[in-house]
Amino acid sequence: MPTPVQSLPESELIQRVRDGQAELFYQLIEPYQRSVYAAAYAVLGNEADAEDVAQEAFLKAYSRLHQFRGESKFSTWLIQIAVNEARMRRRKDRKNLYESIDDGYLDDSGDYFPCDFADWREIPSEALDRRQLREALSRAIGSLKPLYREVFIMRDVQGMNVRETAEVLGINQPLVRTRLLRARLQLRDALAPGYDGAWSTGSPSYKKVRPF
């Protein structure tokens, strides 16, 4: 009896799609929708463009599937395509705020130091169910400059290691570490005050501790 297509290994699915079974393509890419969308979002910072670019990336992956050599993971290959597509979209989009200034790709010079020392206590797991928290998180990530957002999303949202992050973004590992530091500190600053009462009480103000 032939193996049911639902349980085919990835390498076999890739081969079959290459051999003309186009109907298996969705099954091949289904597990990677979130990663590819997140990669596009990381570069572009808005949902509508990220979805459109993610779709484009999947179409491109289909047409280039014969070029996939298996030297990196299939997921890494897909994410690289999404990053490249998204960067091309950014360059085309003259409406982008950063575009006219520095393309959003200039590193801020100097160190970033924390500016808020509110104590962020343990996260109760049910906190993640709260829409307010998720919205605050998504706003904070959206407000990062692209070069920091890209690194942060690959490393901390997608769970790639430093080497993989460097590979998909085409930058070196020390740069990944430097940008990750700034992204994490900026986001912690943006979110920590929320844990000082503002989110749980609905109060628009929060207590800040600024000792220096």
Added chain:
Amino acid sequence: MPIIEISCEDVWREISNYVDGDVDPVLRERIAAHLKSCAHCSAVVDGTHNLIRLVGDGRSFDLPNGFSERLKQRLAKTGR
């Protein structure tokens, strides 16, 4: 051998590597010693840990509603 003290600024420069467990043992010990006596740096380290836990949870970054359906339609339109 006494642990050489480091400043808050030195700790902040290494916080990201520290929470990733990606600093050498000597530096790790110096940072740990600093954190014991510095509430501000401890708050920054705890917050950074929390941030990473928060976003590492799959629920923190959902696909937009209907994403898969729209993708399937687009693939179907172009014959995939």
